[in-house]
Amino acid sequence: MTTRLVTAHAQGDAAQAAATLVDSLRSQLDGASPALVMFFASTDQPVEALAPALTEAFADAAVLGSSTAGEFTERGDAKRSVVAVAVAGDFVVHGGLGTALAASADEAVKAAVEGIPATVEGYPHRTGLLLLDPLAGNGEEATLITAAYLGDDIRLAGGAAGDDLAMKRTVVSYGARAEDDAIVAAVVFSKAPLGVGVCHGHRPISEPLEVTRAEGGVVHEVEGRPAWEIWAEHTREAAAAVGLDPDTLGEDEVGGFLLRYEAGLASGDEYKIRAPLSRNPDGSLGMACGIPQGARIRITESVPERQIESARTAAKRARAQLGTDAAGAIVFDCICRNLILSERFEQAVAGISEELGGVPLAGFETYGEIALDAGDLSGFHNTTTVVLAFPG
Amino acid sequence: MSDTTIDIDRLWKLLSHTVGQEKAELAVRSAANEIGLSRRPALTFDEALAVLEKVAETPGIVGVTARFAKSRLHLAAS
Numbered sequence: 113m114t115t116r117l118v119t120a121h122a123q124g125d126a127a128q129a130a131a132t133l134v135d136s137l138r139s140q141l142d143g144a145s146p147a148l149v150m151f152f153a154s155t156d157q158p159v160e161a162l163a164p165a166l167t168e169a170f171a172d173a174a175v176l177g178s179s180t181a182g183e184f185t186e187r188g189d190a191k192r193s194v195v196a197v198a199v200a201g202d203f204v205v206h207g208g209l210g211t212a213l214a215a216s217a218d219e220a221v222k223a224a225v226e227g228i229p230a231t232v233e234g235y236p237h238r239t240g241l242l243l244l245d246p247l248a249g250n251g252e253e254a255t256l257i258t259a260a261y262l263g264d265d266i267r268l269a270g271g272a273a274g275d276d277l278a279m280k281r282t283v284v285s286y287g288a289r290a291e292d293d294a295i296v297a298a299v300v301f302s303k304a305p306l307g308v309g310v311c312h313g314h315r316p317i318s319e320p321l322e323v324t325r326a327e328g329g330v331v332h333e334v335e336g337r338p339a340w341e342i343w344a345e346h347t348r349e350a351a352a353a354v355g356l357d358p359d360t361l362g363e364d365e366v367g368g369f370l371l372r373y374e375a376g377l378a379s380g381d382e383y384k385i386r387a388p389l390s391r392n393p394d395g396s397l398g399m400a401c402g403i404p405q406g407a408r409i410r411i412t413e414s415v416p417e418r419q420i421e422s423a424r425t426a427a428k429r430a431r432a433q434l435g436t437d438a439a440g441a442i443v444f445d446c447i448c449r450n451l452i453l454s455e456r457f458e459q460a461v462a463g464i465s466e467e468l469g470g471v472p473l474a475g476f477e478t479y480g481e482i483a484l485d486a487g488d489l490s491g492f493h494n495t496t497t498v499v500l501a502f503p504g
Numbered sequence: 505m506s507d508t509t510i511d512i513d514r515l516w517k518l519l520s521h522t523v524g525q526e527k528a529e530l531a532v533r534s535a536a537n538e539i540g541l542s543r544r545p546a547l548t549f550d551e552a553l554a555v556l557e558k559v560a561e562t563p564g565i566v567g568v569t570a571r572f573a574k575s576r577l578h579l580a581a582s
Binding site: 217250252253256257259260264320328377378379380384401402403404406407408409487488489490 | 517518519520521522523524525526527530564565566568569571572573575576579580
């Protein structure tokens with residue numbers, strides 16, 4: 113069966129937006145029944161309201177949802193809206209949702225994956241989808257534990273939910289159930305492999321700095337001083353070049369600022385990027401993924417050209433894994449890339465579609481991205497583009 | 505598998521993708537020291553697993569990563 117991947121975009125209140133999405137997807141599917149529907153919604157269209165409506169409309173599909181910091185399709189980037197993607201073809205999708213992620217990644221993941229079968233006859237390839245609440249602060253743990261539960265051959269793709277940079281509450285859904293402090297895991301069983309590509313475009317701007325006090329998802333001190341003090345000191349010059357001053361930021365501007373200047377952990381010749389999400393009153397930083405005490409980091413930044421090129425590279429990598437033409441893609445793209453690129457973000461999205469042959473795609477701006485190939489030793493990323501390509 | 509030898513540097517490199525190379529090296533060398541394997545240039549497969557098991561006792565991301573690295577080590581050796 114030929115894969116059909118269609119996308120839709122809607123604005124307005126949740127009920128109106130859900131109706132628009134259902135109508136648009138159904139008309140483009142032309143009678144085909146989707147195995148997978150994913151939607152990505154701003155805080156103006158609560159996931160709690162959209163999930164039941166879309167699940168009822170697409171009763172035979174696995175319906176996954178996430179709150180976002182921005183949404184896009186191949187037709188453009190938007191805010192304060194919702195996008196959806198439906199995939200019909202030779203796919204079977206099973207999934208689930210686990211809660212209390214902050215308290216125990218292990219228990220939450222176990223609950224999310226318990227209903228997923230190990231195999232589906234006639235569908236030899238498996239690709240995991242993950243959506244999670246990054247404010248739980250344990251994205252990497254949750255990703256590695258999911259990979260461990262699902263098996264060594266699994267390839268994972270996904271994203272950490274957003275909330276339009278409020279950094280207060282992020283929500284994910286499976287079926288009609290929507291929760292914060294939660295993780296959604298699903299497995300796409302397919303007859304041909306799906307492709308997952310990931311790439312980032314950051315570079316270090318500081319010397320190595322030691323994390324001298326950290327606990328869970330919070331970095332309290334770097335080099336023996338409150339983490340924010342160190343961040344402000346080491347980003348002041350780079351920020352001035354783009355008209356920003358860390359010393360005069362309003363509280364509502366701090367989250368966006370931190371996403372421009374993220375932490376890099378050295379791993380060979382590469383840097384694993386870790387995003388600070390919030391500044392706490394004591395000067396500590398809340399991270400999307402914990403950094404252990406004693407680790408040495410560098411503060412990083414990126415320039416627009418590198419961000420556009422890295423998106424294309426992610427798409428090329430995903431396409432290479434397909435081994436055939438792509439029908440379309442789901443994209444998980446860090447919100448910081450949108451902040452850096454501004455109006456040029458659409459150029460990056462267009463580049464992904466072009467690299468895949470001009471196909472439709474839908475995605476959202478995340479607080480963290482998930483990409484793990486069989487054999488990889490880390491799966492949670494920041495400041496990257498993750499492209500999940502479906503075979504045609 | 506028991507006759508496979510594993511350089512201790514390979515062990516901490518398994519963890520460095522997640523926790524950075526300095527923290528990974530410190531965690532692995534401390535664990536090896538604690539179980540009396542720090543002076544060995546290379547470890548048997550079982551000794552390498554024992555080191556990762558010791559690191560896996562660490563709370564949080566370091567411990568989770570060590571548990572995951574154990575499964576990857578098994579995979580690589582199989």
